[in-house]
């Protein structure tokens with residue numbers, strides 16, 4: 001795997017800003033890789049970097065969509081609704097609410113660490129790619145980082161769709177080889193006395209990091225706390241900072 005390590009900086013904020021049609025095409029590629037096959041079961045392709053969605057793929061999806069719409073087989077509004085659901089209604093805000101509750105409700109935190117799937121379901125979040133959740137807690141002495149070294153396994157019900165960089169070869173390889181270096185690029189460098197643990201997601205288990213509650217947030221409400229919890233902090237490449 002080492003020969004695949006790339007010096008390319010991690011695009012921590014490399015979100016794709018594109019029109020809805022392109023997002024639909026990209027989303028279709030997500031479905032192609034995440035559904036219709038067991039996670040970690042790869043389709044017969046050349047194993048190129050997941051982050052490099054080729055333009056011709058987007059064009060093919062657009063062409064296919066146009067054809068299906070033209071034939072009356074697909075309602076564009078229905079496709080938009082699916083994209084909207086995963087982009088806005090299912091996403092890191094769900095995970096942030098779980099974290100904020102764990103920070104403010106000790107009994108909930110105990111349940112969350114003991115049986116994350118059930119505790120997360122208490123909040124109303126469950127479903128595909130989140131059937132077997134494990135929450136790992138950051139402490140002053142332990143920092144946890146989540147990766148899927150093989151593909152892009154990710155806890156959809158609490159974090160939504162994985163960011164592009166999470167699926168990149170650079171992250172998947174470097175997170176294991178040099179987790180501190182990866183975190184340093186994002187801006188968080190755990191102290192030398194902090195043990196860094198890297199968790200490799202699998203088809204069965206999806207991880208969510210419970211970040212440390214930052215000092216100076218004692219006066220914040222649960223809702224206000226949820227607002228400061230970032231997606232990256234729940235993957236473990238960043239920490240939560242007080243507002």
Ligand code: FE
Pocket residue numbers: 039040148149150151152153154201202203
């Ligand atoms: Fe995977």
